[in-house]
Amino acid sequence: MTNVVSAGLGRSSGGLNSKAETELRASVIPGQPDIWVLVLLEAFTFSSYFVVYMIYRMRNPGLYLHSQAQLSLQLGVVNTIVLLTSSWSMARCVQSARAGDYGIALRDVSLTILLGLVFTVSKLFEWVTKTQAGLTFTSNEFFMFYYFLTGMHLLHVLMGFVFLGVVVYQLSSPARRSQEVIETGATYWHMIDFLWVIIFALLYVMR
Amino acid sequence: MAISASARSVLTWFGLCAITLISWWLGTHHEQGSFAPNAAVTLSVIGIAAIKVRVIFREFMEVRNAPALLRHLTDAWLGLSVAALVAAYLITRPLAGT
Amino acid sequence: MNTAATQTLAPMPASAPARGKRRDDPKLELWIAWWVTIAFYNIFTIAFFILSRTQPPPKAWWHLPRIVQWFDDNHFGILFGFAMMFLIVGFSIAANALIAQSMRRMSVSPMFAYSYLIIYSLAGVPGMLLTCIALTVGAMRPDRDPKLLSLLYDMGFLSFSGTMGIFLIGSLVWGIAIVLDNNRVLPKWFGYMNLSNALTEVVVAPCVIFKAGPLAWDGSIAYYINMVIFGIYTGAFIMLLRNMIMREDFGSGVLPVLEKPPRR
Numbered sequence: 186m187t188n189v190v191s192a193g194l195g196r197s198s199g200g201l202n203s204k205a206e207t208e209l210r211a212s213v214i215p216g217q218p219d220i221w222v223l224v225l226l227e228a229f230t231f232s233s234y235f236v237v238y239m240i241y242r243m244r245n246p247g248l249y250l251h252s253q254a255q256l257s258l259q260l261g262v263v264n265t266i267v268l269l270t271s272s273w274s275m276a277r278c279v280q281s282a283r284a285g286d287y288g289i290a291l292r293d294v295s296l297t298i299l300l301g302l303v304f305t306v307s308k309l310f311e312w313v314t315k316t317q318a319g320l321t322f323t324s325n326e327f328f329m330f331y332y333f334l335t336g337m338h339l340l341h342v343l344m345g346f347v348f349l350g351v352v353v354y355q356l357s358s359p360a361r362r363s364q365e366v367i368e369t370g371a372t373y374w375h376m377i378d379f380l381w382v383i384i385f386a387l388l389y390v391m392r
Numbered sequence: 393m394a395i396s397a398s399a400r401s402v403l404t405w406f407g408l409c410a411i412t413l414i415s416w417w418l419g420t421h422h423e424q425g426s427f428a429p430n431a432a433v434t435l436s437v438i439g440i441a442a443i444k445v446r447v448i449f450r451e452f453m454e455v456r457n458a459p460a461l462l463r464h465l466t467d468a469w470l471g472l473s474v475a476a477l478v479a480a481y482l483i484t485r486p487l488a489g490t
Numbered sequence: 491m492n493t494a495a496t497q498t499l500a501p502m503p504a505s506a507p508a509r510g511k512r513r514d515d516p517k518l519e520l521w522i523a524w525w526v527t528i529a530f531y532n533i534f535t536i537a538f539f540i541l542s543r544t545q546p547p548p549k550a551w552w553h554l555p556r557i558v559q560w561f562d563d564n565h566f567g568i569l570f571g572f573a574m575m576f577l578i579v580g581f582s583i584a585a586n587a588l589i590a591q592s593m594r595r596m597s598v599s600p601m602f603a604y605s606y607l608i609i610y611s612l613a614g615v616p617g618m619l620l621t622c623i624a625l626t627v628g629a630m631r632p633d634r635d636p637k638l639l640s641l642l643y644d645m646g647f648l649s650f651s652g653t654m655g656i657f658l659i660g661s662l663v664w665g666i667a668i669v670l671d672n673n674r675v676l677p678k679w680f681g682y683m684n685l686s687n688a689l690t691e692v693v694v695a696p697c698v699i700f701k702a703g704p705l706a707w708d709g710s711i712a713y714y715i716n717m718v719i720f721g722i723y724t725g726a727f728i729m730l731l732r733n734m735i736m737r738e739d740f741g742s743g744v745l746p747v748l749e750k751p752p753r754r
Contacts, residue, residue: 212459219679225465226686226719232473233715237704239477243484250427262416266409273405276452280397323699333696333705340692344685372453379448385412386441387477390419392430 216368224376231380235387238330252327255320261389264307265381271300272378275371282367291356298349301342308339334384341377348373404451408444415440434481442474520735523584530581533574541571544625547647547713550706554636557643561628568629572622579615586610588731589664596671606663609656617653621646651694651707658691675745676730687723690716
């Protein structure tokens with residue numbers, strides 16, 4: 186790990202004792218730190234949406250509770266587990282790439298993409314079944330928020346596939362393999378995971 | 393006490409899935425029936441979500457090892473969001489008629 | 491500074507230009523464009539927010555009598571404010587030219603700059619102008635049939651919110667260019683901010699469906715939260731363009747970092 190840490194800081198390796206190594210490691214942002222501007226902006230934007238949702242909900246909790254009953258909590262849980270697992274596989278991808286195991290890293294990011302696709306298909310399936318049951322974007326206030334929040338989230342997931350695609354591109358050739366780019370893509374993907382965690386709690390579970 | 397990064401990720405994932413299942417349980421099993429307003433459930437569920445988000449920040453996004461500014465920013469955002477959500481929930485709750 | 495020795499040999503320094511006549515400054519056009527952008531946004535703010543009170547937008551669910559009253563209340567503000575906009579709308583090209591110029595300076599394909607210019611010239615100006623035209627037509631003859639006034643009201647506000655979509659594609663183009671750029675013309679965080687802005691602009695789409703609530707054209711999500719992000723973004727790009735102009739060296743490699751100004 187020493188080489189990776191000191192390489193990440195742009196210094197030559199060797200001669201570092203473990204305490205210094207820990208101190209150095211204690212101030213490194215993986216990937217391009219710039220991506221955090223996007224993460225924090227999106228976090229701020231989504232939490233504003235969540236607060237608006239909560240305020241509207243509390244004006245009419247009966248409607249929201251009744252509408253929530255139409256959602257499949259099981260499917261919400263499955264979606265959450267799928268995304269959590271995709272975050273885990275992406276974290277593993279970063280670790281594998283750091284260790285130089287690029288073949289394994291490629292497998293890890295592919296798993297992440299697969300799980301992302303499972304989530305996407307599951308969301309589309311959920312929307313289709315809800316729409317067929319007559320619960321559309323304009324049915325009532327709860328469903329307006331439901332489609333809006335899950336829709337905006339899915340849009341971010343779709344952009345996430347672009348980031349993951351760049352990671353695959355980086356990993357697939359020895360001429361590239363920029364650790365920084367791989368980690369930047371991972372940071373973006375984790376963002377869509379933590380955003381979903383809150384959406385799940387607010388739309389599916391809260392009473 | 394050193395565990396490998398890989399083992400740490402697995403433990404993190406396992407912990408996150410476990411508390412997801414706990415919040416699912418909270419959402420379906422409580423005395424008053426599943427779809428009645430329940431402040432205890434809501435606050436627990438928001439709290440669990442906050443824990444999960446912070447774990448994702450700290451472990452998966454490696455904010456644990458990041459400069460203090462980023463650690464503080466992520467905690468501040470999480471804290472403010474949870475406070476705003478809880479405030480919106482509690483303040484407007486007495487006004488709502490079911 | 492031995493100008494006699496350096497003027498035939500040394501390339502243009504990356505820091506502030508040599509103090510000569512102002513019209514010899516090769517950055518003159520860039521600075522004019524930047525100041526015109528500042529002027530445009532200020533006049534825009536006065537015309538839309540203060541005179542015509544078109545921003546923040548009035549309610550989307552108002553019925554005919556209330557709409558007629560709104561036109562009446564803002565009669566002179568709309569006429570004067572938008573007459574001003576009609577005169578200076580051409581100023582908006584300055585910002586687009588600077589932004590396109592920033593992409594030409596980058597190591598990415600000129601396609602990015604050209605795409606951006608085309609998008610904005612085809613849709614940006616008419617989009618904003620359509621609002622000005624619709625509302626001015628409405629204000630011009632206050633005794634018009636209320637149904638016609640209501641039509642113009644909808645046309646004005648929907649087209650204004652609807653054209654936020656141009657900022658979506660434009661932000662994507664500019665953001666991707668910045669992230670791919672090797673010349674460090676603009677910081678990577680701003681490239682990502684463009685992507686963030688692009689994703690947020692999507693929320694204006696539902697305003698064609700909802701007349702009330704957070705997703706209406708005057709809603710807390712579709713308008714207010716959206717404008718906070720857009721405002722931060724606009725402030726950032728104005729300052730970054732200024733920074734870029736100061737660093738400009740008219741070369742094709744990495745744009746140098748801004749040097750500290752020399753001692754007075």
